[in-house]
Amino acid sequence: MGSTSASDKHPVGVIGAGSFGTAVANLLAENGEVLFYSRRQEAVDIINTKRTNNGQTIHPNIRATSDLQEITNNCYLLFPSVSSDSFRQVMQGMAPFLRPDHMMIHCTKGFDIKLEPGKTILDKDIILKPSDIYTMSKVILEETCVKRVGCMSGPNLAREIANQHPAATVIASKFEEVIREGESAIRSKRLQVYSNHDIYAVELAGVLKNSMALAAGALGGLGYGQNAMAFLITRGLGEIIRLATAMGADRQAFLGLAGIGDLVATCTSPMSRNYTVGARLAKGETLQQIIDTSSEVAEGIKTVSISKKLADSTGIKLPIIQYIYKALFEGLNVEEALRYLMEYRWGYDADYM
Amino acid sequence: MLKSVIPRIKDWPINLIAQKRDKILQETISEAVLEFNKAHPTLSQLRDQLQKTLYLEHIRLRSEAWEVDPEDEKEFWGKVKKRLLQADPAHMDEDISKEQHQELLQDIMSRYANEIIGHFNPNMFWFARQLLVRVFARLFNSHFGGFKGIFNPQEKLKDKLIVAGPVEKLRNLSLKGTVILVPTHFSNLDSAIIGFGMDYIGMPAFQYGAGLNLFNSKIFSFFAGNLGAYKLDRRKKNPIYLETLKSYSKTNVLAGAHTIFFPGGTRSRAGNIETELKLGLLGTVMEAQRIHFEKNPANLAPKIFVVPLTISYHFVLEASSLIEDQLRRTGKEQYLVYDKPQVAGKGIWKFFWETFSKSTDITLSLSEPMDVFGNSLDEDGNSIDKLGNPVEIRSYFINKGQLKADDQREMIYTQMLGDKIIEGFFKNNVVYSSHVVSFVAFELLKKKLDYPDLFTLMRTSDEDREIDWDTFKTSVKRVIDELYVLNNKEQIKLSPMMTTKELDEIIELGITNVCIYHTNLPILRTKEGNITSEDLKLLYYYHNRLIGYGLHKCI
Numbered sequence: 001m002g003s004t005s006a007s008d009k010h011p012v013g014v015i016g017a018g019s020f021g022t023a024v025a026n027l028l029a030e031n032g033e034v035l036f037y038s039r040r041q042e043a044v045d046i047i048n049t050k051r052t053n054n055g056q057t058i059h060p061n062i063r064a065t066s067d068l069q070e071i072t073n074n075c076y077l078l079f080p081s082v083s084s085d086s087f088r089q090v091m092q093g094m095a096p097f098l099r100p101d102h103m104m105i106h107c108t109k110g111f112d113i114k115l116e117p118g119k120t121i122l123d124k125d126i127i128l129k130p131s132d133i134y135t136m137s138k139v140i141l142e143e144t145c146v147k148r149v150g151c152m153s154g155p156n157l158a159r160e161i162a163n164q165h166p167a168a169t170v171i172a173s174k175f176e177e178v179i180r181e182g183e184s185a186i187r188s189k190r191l192q193v194y195s196n197h198d199i200y201a202v203e204l205a206g207v208l209k210n211s212m213a214l215a216a217g218a219l220g221g222l223g224y225g226q227n228a229m230a231f232l233i234t235r236g237l238g239e240i241i242r243l244a245t246a247m248g249a250d251r252q253a254f255l256g257l258a259g260i261g262d263l264v265a266t267c268t269s270p271m272s273r274n275y276t277v278g279a280r281l282a283k284g285e286t287l288q289q290i291i292d293t294s295s296e297v298a299e300g301i302k303t304v305s306i307s308k309k310l311a312d313s314t315g316i317k318l319p320i321i322q323y324i325y326k327a328l329f330e331g332l333n334v335e336e337a338l339r340y341l342m343e344y345r346w347g348y349d350a351d352y353m
Numbered sequence: 354m355l356k357s358v359i360p361r362i363k364d365w366p367i368n369l370i371a372q373k374r375d376k377i378l379q380e381t382i383s384e385a386v387l388e389f390n391k392a393h394p395t396l397s398q399l400r401d402q403l404q405k406t407l408y409l410e411h412i413r414l415r416s417e418a419w420e421v422d423p424e425d426e427k428e429f430w431g432k433v434k435k436r437l438l439q440a441d442p443a444h445m446d447e448d449i450s451k452e453q454h455q456e457l458l459q460d461i462m463s464r465y466a467n468e469i470i471g472h473f474n475p476n477m478f479w480f481a482r483q484l485l486v487r488v489f490a491r492l493f494n495s496h497f498g499g500f501k502g503i504f505n506p507q508e509k510l511k512d513k514l515i516v517a518g519p520v521e522k523l524r525n526l527s528l529k530g531t532v533i534l535v536p537t538h539f540s541n542l543d544s545a546i547i548g549f550g551m552d553y554i555g556m557p558a559f560q561y562g563a564g565l566n567l568f569n570s571k572i573f574s575f576f577a578g579n580l581g582a583y584k585l586d587r588r589k590k591n592p593i594y595l596e597t598l599k600s601y602s603k604t605n606v607l608a609g610a611h612t613i614f615f616p617g618g619t620r621s622r623a624g625n626i627e628t629e630l631k632l633g634l635l636g637t638v639m640e641a642q643r644i645h646f647e648k649n650p651a652n653l654a655p656k657i658f659v660v661p662l663t664i665s666y667h668f669v670l671e672a673s674s675l676i677e678d679q680l681r682r683t684g685k686e687q688y689l690v691y692d693k694p695q696v697a698g699k700g701i702w703k704f705f706w707e708t709f710s711k712s713t714d715i716t717l718s719l720s721e722p723m724d725v726f727g728n729s730l731d732e733d734g735n736s737i738d739k740l741g742n743p744v745e746i747r748s749y750f751i752n753k754g755q756l757k758a759d760d761q762r763e764m765i766y767t768q769m770l771g772d773k774i775i776e777g778f779f780k781n782n783v784v785y786s787s788h789v790v791s792f793v794a795f796e797l798l799k800k801k802l803d804y805p806d807l808f809t810l811m812r813t814s815d816e817d818r819e820i821d822w823d824t825f826k827t828s829v830k831r832v833i834d835e836l837y838v839l840n841n842k843e844q845i846k847l848s849p850m851m852t853t854k855e856l857d858e859i860i861e862l863g864i865t866n867v868c869i870y871h872t873n874l875p876i877l878r879t880k881e882g883n884i885t886s887e888d889l890k891l892l893y894y895y896h897n898r899l900i901g902y903g904l905h906k907c908i
Contacts, residue, residue, distance in 0.1 A: 010753065076753055095740065100726075100748035129903075145744045147726065147769065148762075174768075176761045177752060 011035045012185050013075035015090065017043055017064070019054040021081035023161040024107055024152070028079070029059035030188045035071045036064040056162045072097035077105070077181050079152070080136075084110025084299070087136055091143040098144045105150040105171060105182045106136045109206035110299055111306060121305050124329070128309040130247040135203040150178040151199055152186070153206040154257040155265030157272070161191075168192040170258040172202035194257055201253035204244045207299075209263040210274050211307055212236035214300035215324050216267035217278020218334050232320070233260075233267050238352040239318045243307055246314040251353065274300035281327060282334045304328055319344050355555035358524050362475040365557035366531075366609050367581050371473040377604055381466045385600035386459055389593065396442060399454050406461065406591040407433055413588050421568045429464065433457065458593065465597040471560060471583030478558060478580055485549060516550050517846075518719030518781060522732065523660060526722055527556055529734040530656035531609050533638055534559060535774050536717075537626055537662070538615040539669050541567070547613060547662065548580070550717045560605060561613035587619075595633070603637040607644060609655065614638075616774055622679035624672065624894035626663065626778050626901065630771040632764075639763045639770065642725045646747045646756060654747065656734055659727075659770065661720040661777030665848070667787045667866035669894075676894040684808050716785075718846060720777030726766065727773035779901060783846045784836055786854075786863030791895035793828045794820060794876050794884055796908040798892075811889050820884040829860055831907040839902060867895055 014025040017038035028034045038044050047053045047064035058064075065071065071078070072094065082090050087108055112134040113121055134142070137149045150173030161167060171182040171193055179195045187193045196202050212232060219228050240263070241254050253259055266272055270279070277298045280290050291297060308325040311318045323341055326332035359365055370377065393399050410430050423429075440453035526532060536547055544561050551559060558581050565586040568574040583601065586594070606612060614634050617627035638657055645654040669675070723729060728736040728744050736744040749766065750756050797820045804810045833856070839845040851859060868874045875891035878884060886892045 095738065096742060100744060100746060101751040101753075145728070145738050147749060147766065174765045177759060181752075 010077070011063075011075050013037065013071040013078040015068075015071070015078060015080040015094070016082035017047065017053055018081060018083070019056070019158040019162075020107055020156075021079075022053045022056045022058070023156075023158045024079055024081055024186070025062050026056065026059045027161065027186050027188060027191055029061035031185055032061065034059070034062045035075055036062050037066070037068060037071050038064060039066060041066045068094055069097045072099070072102065076101060077103050077185055079105050079107055080140075081107040083296075084108055084112055084136065088112050088134075088139050088143060091139055095144045098146050100145050100147065102146050103148040103150070103175075103178050103181055104140055104144075104146050105152050105173070105178065106140065107152045108136045109153060109203075109210070111135065111207055111302075112139050113306070121302050122329070126309060127313055128306060129313050130310060133247070133306070133310075135200060135207075137199055137203060148175050148178050149173065149199070150175070150182055151203055151206075152182065153202050153262065154194075155261045157265060157269055159271065164190055166190050166192070168194060168257055168261070170194050170196050170202055170253075170256065172196040172199040172253070172258070174199060196253055196256065196258070198250055198253050201244060201249040201251075202258040204247060204249050205240065205254050205259040206262060207303055208240040208243060208307065209236075209259075209266055210298075210300035210303040211321055211324060212240070212263060213266040213269075213272055213274035214278040214281075214298070214304060214328075215320060217270075217272075217275035217280075218282040218324070218327070218338075219278075220270060220275065221279035221282025222335065222338070229267060233263055235346070236267075236320055237263055238350070239307075239320050241352040242316050243310060243318060243321075246316050247310065273298040277301060286331070287328050301328060319346075354553055355520075355524070357555045357557070358527055359557050362478055362558075365475075366611060367473045367558045367560055368475050370605065370608050370610050371471075371581075373608070374470065374472075377601075377608065378463075378466055378470060380604045381470075381597065381601045382459065382462050384604060385462045385466070385597045386455075388600065389458065389462075389596045390455075392596075396447065396451050396454060399458065400437075400442070402592050403433075403437055403454065403457060403461075406593045407437060409591040410589075417588050419566065419569055419588075421565055421574070423468075433461065461593050462597045465589075465594050466601060468565075468586070469583050469598060469601050471581055472579055473558065473581045474579040477576070481576055481580060482552060513714050514546070514550055514553065515714060515716045516554050516719065517716055517783065519721055520554050520719065522722060522730075523719060524555060525732060526658045526730065526734050527611060530658050531606055531641075532556075532559075532611040532722075533606070533657060533659045534611070534613045535616045535635075535659060535661050536613065537664050537778055538617045538620045539624070539664060539666060540620060540671055542670060543615070543620075543664060544582070544613065546664070546715060547717060557611060559613045560610045562602075562615075599633060599637050602634050603641050603644075606638055606641040606657065616771065620671070620675060622675045622682070624669070624676065624897040626775075626782060626898070628775055628901065630774065632767045632771055635770060635774075636764065636767045639725050639767045640758075642746075643750045643756075643758060643763065646750055651745070651747050657725055658722045658730065658734060659725060659774070660722045661774045661781070663718045663720070663778050663782045665716040665718065665783040665785055665788075667714075667785055668868075668870040670870070672871070672891055672894050673888075676890045679894075680808070680811070680890065716783045716848065718781040718783045720781045723773060723777075725770055727770055780844055781846055782898075783848050784851060784899070785848050785866070786850055786859045787867035788863075788895065788898045789829060789832055789836070789851070790860055790863035790876055791867055791892055792899040792904065793825060793832055793908065794886065795889075795892050795896035796905055797825060797828060797884075798886075798889070800908055807893070811893070813889065815885070818885045818889070819879060822878075822882045822884060825884045826856065826860065828908050830856055832904055833859070835904055835907045845902060 011033035012028045013035045014021055014028065015037045017036060025034050025036045036047065043053065044064040044066045047058055051058040080090065113132055115121065115126065119126060137151055140146055140149050150171055152169055152171050154169040156167055156169050167190065169191060171179050173179050174197055183193045183195065215232055215236065216229060219232060237254065237260055241251055244254065245251060266274065269275060277290055277300060304321060304324050307318065307321045311321060319341060323337040327334050327337045362368060393402050407430065414427060414430065436453065436457055440450050442450040523532065536543060544563060548559065560581045560583060562585040563577050563582040565584045568578065568584060585598065616630040616635055618631035621627055642657045721729060724736045724746050726746055726749055728738065728746065731737055736746050738744050798818060799810065801820065802810055802813060802817065836845060836847060840847050850862060854862065864876050867876060871888065871891060873888040875888050875895055876884065876886050
């Protein structure tokens with residue numbers, strides 16, 4: 001099965017030269033040639049000459065380009081790894097060059113939300129329904145002619161992958177052949193690959209965990225230990241599952257690598273952006289102060305806002321989300337928020353299965 | 354009536370295919386045998402399947418015999434049993450046993466294919482068309498001579514049976530490829546009404562599957578059997594029958610037969626628009642498109658066009674029995690039948706009489722035609738993306754330059770096509786006043802009584818069923834406002850009556866129309882002017898037509 005992988009004859013394309021895109025390109029390069037897209041010519045030149053990007057060494061099998069069409073002409077298999085904020089725009093830009101025989105496996109853990117002009121997801125008066133939320137695979141299906149879509153998700157911190165640590169990931173797609181192609185392109189001695197057909201659940205798991213990473217940062221910021229963290233992770237998983245089911249997903253994927261696996265990795269990784277936001281919040285900074293001094297808005301802040309609004313419109317109870325929301329957006333002190341959660345009547349354990 | 358796209362009935366694809374009956378039969382059988390062996394490659398698997406089929410057919414013969422069944426049915430299956438016993442590989446050379454099993458499979462499939470295959474007779478078609486037009490005309494005339502006179506004499510058939518949507522495009526496409534019409538399914542009359550509607554807009558006749566049970570009626574059998582209906586037997590759920598049926602459908606689509614598939618499988622029992630489709634026959638359409646590409650150069654491969662169609666009725670002939678059936682299925686022990694179901698014995702003529710003689714109508718609302726991948730089409734049938742750029746759909750069947758079958762891939766494509774079809778159903782659902790009043794009345798009752806389940810609600814006593822007129826009217830207004838919003842977003846369509854009449858009149862016409870046919874009125878006004886219902890099940894049924902749009906939030 002593996003002998004006819006896409007990487008045998010054709011290079012694999014990676015779209016987006018952020019830190020995760022770079023890590024993915026390096027993983028793919030172990031099995032064959034990679035064409036690596038960045039829209040900035042400057043970055044392309046540095047990658048091609050200095051062989052480094054985002055602090056990661058670039059594998060010899062990688063060649064960078066700023067020409068999208070060069071990638072779509074030469075590759076069948078593409079790994080878009082661009083932020084959820086610009087994902088739709090990038091897809092719209094690629095659409096004219098894409099063909100029905102392309103396959104795409106995206107690596108973006110985020111939502112795209114269609115809002116009225118001038119509104120942002122952080123606005124208080126926004127009402128969100130599950131149907132307003134687009135996962136990246138839905139964006140691809142809506143904006144391009146590509147149908148064979150998949151995603152890669154799981155506990156895959158870019159820094160650890162760059163440092164050649166072993167890891168496992170999930171490639172999810174409704175299409176067997178997408179999983180097959182993706183797996184044979186990226187599997188290596190340092191990356192174990194699992195498959196899942198429930199791409200929607202896997203995508204949701206990858207995004208919804210971000211709120212919990214933020215809460216984990218807050219617990220860490222307050223100086224609490226592993227008991228509190230385990231409490232958060234377990235009950236947090238419950239809230240993620242409840243929300244995802246209300247959005248129409250099945251539960252199973254949440255117990256796998258892309259669900260609990262990713263949740264544990266992000267909640268216990270003090271280096272992540274989401275964790276840092278939580279920790280700073282706990283130390284008394286306001287959201288505005290945090291946003292003003294960060295280069296980009298941490299995904300977790302958006303996820304909290306989205307989750308809270310979905311909970312409101314679907315009528316489900318998500319206490320952890322509600323209180324992180326209050327701490328982020330309504331000036332509630334983090335310790336107060338935690339006190340409320342400790343007083344909250346939870347009832348039956350593992351009620352989300 | 355629009356001019357026929359192909360003037361001579363003799364030149365219609367359906368007739369050309371009917372001429373090749375033997376070829377179609379042979380291809381159906383050989384293809385079915387081939388596919389079946391692919392799925393069950395070993396002798397023991399095949400033997401298992403044959404035994405299973407024999408067993409299921411024995412049960413069918415014993416428990417559910419029909420008049421339409423051939424006389425030698427028992428004899429045939431008796432012989433199958435004997436042959437299966439004789440061919441036991443335990444008692445003979447395996448190769449001989451294999452051969453005998455293959456012969457048996459071939460014979461059963463051949464019998465099924467001969468039962469399924471439809472026939473088309475151009476003269477009969479011409480005759481039936483004349484007859485129907487006359488019958489309709491007579492219904493009108495008798496009314497004009499009659500009493501009420503609520504509509505003007507210019508009103509003709511075209512105001513009664515409205516075909517809405519991209520009619521011209523559909524006509525064009527029928528000359529450029531094979532059209533698969535996929536309608537919602539509410540009534541046994543759907544096929545006839547769609548057939549008539551399509552003829553009315555000048556489309557060549559479609560093939561369609563009709564339940565074998567309908568062929569128990571000699572009149573139906575005589576007409577439908579000559580007008581392109583092939584026979585579907587829902588009793589036969591055995592794997593060999595299903596494979597033969599799929600093969601027949603595929604062979605016809607490949608031969609270029611314009612076909613009607615009801616993707617919901619059976620009539621909607623709850624009265625809602627289908628949200629789950631049976632993808633088996635639709636899968637053969639996907640497969641046929643791939644085979645076209647395999648057998649032809651890219652630019653010459655015939656194309657298949659899929660067109661969803663949403664039917665709107667004010668009232669449905671079988672509403673009572675359908676909803677009874679639905680409640681019994683979903684309710685199980687919670688739902689005990691207290692009243693005898695209302696007998697739908699008034700029959701077809703009453704339905705036609707009421708529909709065509711009173712101020713009521715039927716809409717066949719066509720969705721935008723698409724290719725089997727859900728892409729839009731230009732006037733010539735070329736696939737285009739949302740920016741209007743051409744899409745080479747052949748490449749959807751290609752992996753790294755190689756075009757070949759991949760069942761799992763095609764299954765997912767078929768699911769995606771199913772989603773597009775459902776989207777089309779909902780977007781082009783034409784809302785009638787009767788749908789709105791039923792929806793609002795039931796939602797208000799549900800809210801007022803606040804019962805935990807539907808089944809308690811259904812048994813509410815008469816006095817509890819009353820809804821205050823003002824509340825009702827305000828809610829109808831709110832729902833209509835929301836419908837306008839949805840209409841602007843192209844998520845639903847409004848019938849002309851909804852957009853031209855005043856609120857009071859919309860309500861009145863809605864109530865009148867939904868009640869025209871039923872003995873126990875699903876919705877009516879009390880002496881005090883309030884709203885009530887004599888049949889909550891029916892009210893629920895008609896209410897369901899508008900679920901899935903989030904309208905309950907307006908109540």
